[in-house]
Structures are given as structure tokens and as C-alpha cells.
């Protein structure tokens with residue numbers, strides 16, 4: 376299939392025609408090309424998410440590789456990295472290959488499995504990292520996300536191990552001894568509500584330890600869902616020293632605060648918890664500065680019974696894929712170079728996904744998305760492609776409609792609708 380996208384603005388530049396043919400951006404039009412009116416639209420390299428929960432295998436009632444892939448494509452993504460906290464856990468070559476194969480079958484985005492660091496995410500014994508790396512799934516990111524790799528010796532060994540194939544350990548930074556029974560951010564609001572708090576230092580202490588370990592070993596560390604101003608300072612110092620550390624922030628930590636817990640609506644329960652306005656401001660600045668490298672969704676679908684219940688019993692996590700770009704646009708405005716870097720190029724680099732995060736010049740793979748920045752949309756949970764409904768943005772009016780997404784030149788989304 377060939378496309379001619381007429382009069383589209385590439386990353387905010389003056390309108391031009393964009394040709395897609397045989398899976399790549401072409402420098403000339405194909406006479407049989409399907410024409411898309413690009414007036415008023417902005418073309419971005421396809422977004423890449425380094426942190427997505429697809430729930431398959433095990434919790435297909437909350438999401439499947441296919442429904443999550445569709446949500447991703449509708450959100451402008453062409454690649455997502457699927458977290459390992461499935462059931463069974465993605466801690467063997469067999470499970471990561473299964474997820475990878477399901478992603479290929481769905482064919483809506485590239486699904487790149489993340490492998491667990493430890494067997495069963497139990498934090499005791501290192502998983503078969505090498506077998507996962509050399510499997511068909513070609514795993515490069517390893518994470519126990521949902522749990523912290525708490526044992527420093529195990530963390531050190533894992534960092535050493537992945538160095539051989541330029542892998543990266545993505546850490547869920549949470550000192551569990553400091554978060555036992557925690558329900559929300561520890562601060563003024565938790566005191567008022569009488570809920571057990573998750574202190575900022577529980578995140579910051581692990582990041583501080585891990586950047587020192589990564590420095591010692593000379594290996595790559597990636598920090599998942601950074602949520603505090605103090606974490607930003609630890610990362611800033613580590614980066615200034617040349618430590619090989621990258622970090623992500625979620626759209627919800629860039630927008631929402633712990634005040635939202637006051638209504639006890641579990642849709643706002645998430646791990647790490649929503650923090651304070653001061654933290655939100657520091658995270659925004661860190662993303663602008665590049666101290667935080669990427670926006671990652673931490674798309675965490677949960678079934679109704681796991682979310683629509685008492686706060687203390689609800690699972691932590693929020694949907695993210697279909698709203699990430701609109702949220703980022705609502706905060707930062709049309710800073711297309713920033714958005715392309717933090718949501719496509721940098722995540723593609725971290726995940727080692729060649730072919731994604733490109734520059735939309737002739738010859739490069741046609742992985743891209745078209746956005747209408749002037750359109751606004753009210754978030755309606757019933758319209759989401761995700762199998763779950765736990766979006767914290769229901770009823771909010773957000774800018775930026777994703778009009779089309781192309782994976783290797785094939786449309787996965789057209790006119791704002793999934794093609795399959």
C-alpha cells in the first residue's frame with residue numbers, strides 16, 4: 376500500500392507532501408497512492424512506550440496483547456514494551472516469545488517484551504536473562520516492575536549480566552520496608568485522610584543506590600516512573616557524573632496530584648502514588664531539561680472488580696496509551712521536537728528498537744502518526760479500545776486527536792479509527 380499525505384506539517388515545519396511506499400518514507404509519489412488530506416495535521420515519528428502492561432498471559436479480562444496494541448495504535452504508538460508482570464511471569468524464553476508472537480499476530484504495533492529480572496518477580500534468583508536475550512523476542516530491557524529488585528547483590532549481578540549484550544535493567548524504585556501498607560503519597564493529604572503514606576524517600580533511596588551500582592559496574596540503568604522532586608535531583612547529579620542512567624515519567628505524574636485521593640476514588644490509586652504540586656513542577660522541568668529522558672505510559676489496565684471497590688482493596692494503576700499524547704500536549708503545548716524526542720526517539724534508543732524513533736526523511740521506515748492539534752476531545756471511557764476502563768481523565772477535554780498511525784507504511788489507524 377502506498378500513501379500520499381498532502382500538505383502535512385512534519386514536526387511543525389511548513390506543510391509539505393509526505394509519501395509512504397513499500398514500508399518506507401519515499402521521495403516521490405506513487406501513482407496509485409491513496410491520498411490523505413494532511414491539512415492542519417502534524418506528522419510525528421510513531422510514539423514508543425517503554426512501559427506498557429498488556430496483561431496477557433493471565434489477565435485477559437483486563438487487557439490482551441491485541442486490545443492493548445489497538446489502544447496503543449489509537450494513541451499514536453508504533454511500538455510498546457510489554458512489562459513482565461504477567462501470569463505466568465515473563466521470566467523465560469518461552470513466555471517472552473509467546474508475547475512477542477501475539478504482538479506479531481495482532482500486527483498493530485511492534486510489541487517488544489520486557490523480561491523479568493528475577494524468577495517469578497520474587498527477588499530471590501536471577502531469571503534466564505541470556506535465554507530471553509537470545510530468544511526470538513530479542514529481549515533487551517529487564518524489569519521486575521510492580522516490585523523492586525531490592526537485594527543489592529542481585530541488582531549488581533543483573534547489571535553486570537546485561538552489560539554483555541548492551542541490555543538495561545529497568546528498576547521499579549521502591550524500598551518496600553518504607554512502604555509497607557502504603558495507600559498514597561506520605562504527606563499532608565495522607566495525614567488528613569488517615570491513610571498510610573508512601574514516602575518520597577522510599578523511591579529516592581533506591582535510585583541513589585542504583586545509580587551508584589550502575590556507576591560501579593559501568594552498566595545501563597533505567598528508572599521506571601520517577602515521581603518525586605528528590606528523585607530528579609539524584610538523577611541530575613548522577614547524569615552530571617556520567618552514570619549511564621535513563622529515566623521515565625508518566626503522563627499522570629506530570630499532571631495529577633495527591634489531592635485527588637481526597638475523594639477516595641480508586642481510579643487515582645497508582646504506584647508510585649500521585650505526589651504534590653512541587654513534585655509535578657520538578658518532573659515537568661526535568662523532562663524539559665532532559666534529566667528525565669522519556670514519557671512512558673505505565674498503562675496499567677485493571678478489571679472492574681479490581682478497581683471499583685474500596686480504596687484500600689483496589690489495585691494500583693491507570694490506563695495511559697490512548698491519552699498520553701493529549702496529556703503531554705495539554706501540559707507542554709505544541710513543542711513537537713520535544714514531544715518527538717521524549718515520546719519516540721529517546722524511548723526507541725533506550726529499548727534498542729531500530730526502525731522506530733526515526734526522522735521521517737526519505738528511506739527511513741514509515742513508522743509515524745498524524746495528529747490534529749486543533750481538535751479537542753472529551754475522554755469517554757466507554758469509547759476506549761482498551762479492555763479496561765480505569766482512566767483518571769474521564770470527562771476531561773484534551774487537545775490533540777490522533778488521526779492516523781502507520782506501522783511500516785501500513786495504516787493501523789485512519790480517520791481516528793483502528794483499521795483492524
Ligand SMILES: NC(=O)N[C@@H](CC(=O)O)C(=O)O
Pocket residue numbers: 428460520521522547644645646647673675676690691692693
Ligand atoms: N503502576 C501501577 O500502579 N501498577 C502496575 C504495577 C506497579 O508498578 O505496581 C500494574 O501492573 O498494575
